[in-house]
Amino acid sequence: MPTALIAEDEPLLAAALQAELARAWPELQIVATVGDGASAVREALHLHPDVLFMDIRMPGMNGLDAAAELLEACDEAATPFPVLVFVTAYDQYAMQAFETQAVDYVLKPVQPARLQKSVHKLRLALDSQARAATNNEADHSTSLQASAEQLRQLLAALQPPPTPAAPLLRQLPVSAAGTGGNTIHMVPLGEVIYLQAADKYVRVVTATGEHLLRTPLKDLLPQLDASEFWQIHRSTLVRASAIASAVRDEAGRLQLQLRDRPERLAVSRIYAPLFKAM
Numbered sequence: 682m683p684t685a686l687i688a689e690d691e692p693l694l695a696a697a698l699q700a701e702l703a704r705a706w707p708e709l710q711i712v713a714t715v716g717d718g719a720s721a722v723r724e725a726l727h728l729h730p731d732v733l734f735m736d737i738r739m740p741g742m743n744g745l746d747a748a749a750e751l752l753e754a755c756d757e758a759a760t761p762f763p764v765l766v767f768v769t770a771y772d773q774y775a776m777q778a779f780e781t782q783a784v785d786y787v788l789k790p791v792q793p794a795r796l797q798k799s800v801h802k803l804r805l806a807l808d809s810q811a812r813a814a815t816n817n818e819a820d821h822s823t824s825l826q827a828s829a830e831q832l833r834q835l836l837a838a839l840q841p842p843p844t845p846a847a848p849l850l851r852q853l854p855v856s857a858a859g860t861g862g863n864t865i866h867m868v869p870l871g872e873v874i875y876l877q878a879a880d881k882y883v884r885v886v887t888a889t890g891e892h893l894l895r896t897p898l899k900d901l902l903p904q905l906d907a908s909e910f911w912q913i914h915r916s917t918l919v920r921a922s923a924i925a926s927a928v929r930d931e932a933g934r935l936q937l938q939l940r941d942r943p944e945r946l947a948v949s950r951i952y953a954p955l956f957k958a959m
Contacts, residue, residue, distance in 0.1 A: 682709075683706075683708065683709050683710070683732065683803075684710045684711075684712045684728070684729075684730045684732070685702070685710070685711050685731065686711075686712055686713050686714075686715070686724055686725055686728060686732070686734070687699060687711060687713075687714045687715070687734045688714075688715050688716070688717075688718065688720070688721035688733065688734065688735045688736055688739065688744065688747070689714070689734070689739075689768060689789075690736060690738075690739045690740055691736075694768075694789050694790065695716075697789075697791050698734060698768065698787070698791050698796075699711050699714065702796070704793070705793065705796050706800045706803075709732075712728045713730075716739065716740075717739050717740050718739050718741055718742030718743055718744060719741055719742050719747070721739075721747050721751070722747050722750050722751045725751050725763060726751070726754055729761065731763060731764060732764045732765075732766060732803055732807075733748075733763040733764070733766070734766050734787065735747065735748055735766065735767055736767075736768045736769075736789075737767055737768065737769045738770075744767060745835070746915075748765055748832055749832060749836065749915055750915055752825065752828055752829055752949075752950065752951065753914065753915060753949045753951070755825065756825050756934065756949070756950055761824070762824065762825055764806050764807065765784070765785070765828075765832075766786065766787055766799055766803070767787070768786070768789055769786055769787075769788065769789065770788070770789055779835070784831060784835050785799050785803070786799075787799055822932050822933040822934075823933075825950055826950055826953075829949070829950035829951045829953070830954075832951060833951045833952075833954070847903050847904050849904060850901075850904045850905060852867045852868060852869045852870060853867070853870065853873070853885055853892075854866075854867055855867075855868050855885050855892035855893060855894050856893050856894075857892055857893075866892065868885055868892060870905075870909075872887045872888070873886070873887060874886050874920055874940075874941060874942055875917060875919040875946060876894075876898060876910070876917070877916055877917045878897070878898040878915075878916040878917075882895060883896060883897070883898050883901065886942065888941035888942065898918070901918075905918065909921060909922075911924075911952075911955055913937065913948045913949065913952045913955065914947060914948065914952065915951075917946055917947075919939075919946060923939050923940050923941065923942075924937050924938075924939065925938045925939055926938045927948070927956045928945075934948070934950070935947075935953055936948065
């Protein structure tokens with residue numbers, strides 16, 4: 682029996698979608714309904730639904746960011762990524778992006794005719810997956826890579842219009858890890874090897890140690906030179922000149938070896954095209 686998770690922050694719309702799905706696809710089992718992106722990621726990893734209906738605009742983490750985080754988590758855990766259907770209010774620009782990238786979507790309020798079309802496509806996708814599994818053709822790595830490329834192109838297509846560029850940072854005001862933030866130091870960006878989100882902070886890692894920065898990683902991005910700092914994961918930026926090599930494992934995942942640090946950094950499949958020559 683196919684299963685689905687609904688991520689929709691408006692309870693009445695979530696109930697309407699579930700009711701219409703019961704009519705259009707009676708055998709589909711709704712395993713859970715959640716109201717925010719973080720919960721969608723958590724429950725999808727716990728319940729492993731075949732299909733995920735993801736509202737784009739939700740409080741906290743939006744649907745696009747949640748889908749990207751879920752894909753990275755599925756890659757790291759080697760678990761299947763659900764067939765994704767975005768739920769959106771009428772927006773001609775967004776609909777064109779979905780059509781261009783062949784990503785399925787459902788309009789809200791739910792329109793039975795459009796939902797019926799989605800159900801038909803979902804049945805075909807799940808049947809294809811089942812046949813591949815039966816014939817031992819299923820390739821988890823290839824499937825994730827295809828999902829990552831589709832999601833990467835969709836994220837690019839739905840980028841908001843550019844805003845006036847903020848002045849680029851030259852140094853970061855940080856506190857030393859473990860000091861409680863009582864002393865602020867200025868770290869030149871030229872010394873930074875990578876930046877990594879950690880709870881409410883960003884780890885600022887240099888060749889000699891690490892510091893903590895309170896500014897969210899997403900707020901730092903517009904203030905960094907994109908040619909100097911590459912995003913390789915939703916939570917990680919690395920200075921391009923600090924990369925010594927990129928190594929691909931048996932599952933097709935990339936890890937970066939750094940010049941002045943012993944640890945390796947994982948590259949999300951969404952950002953793997955940076956290293957497409959490999």
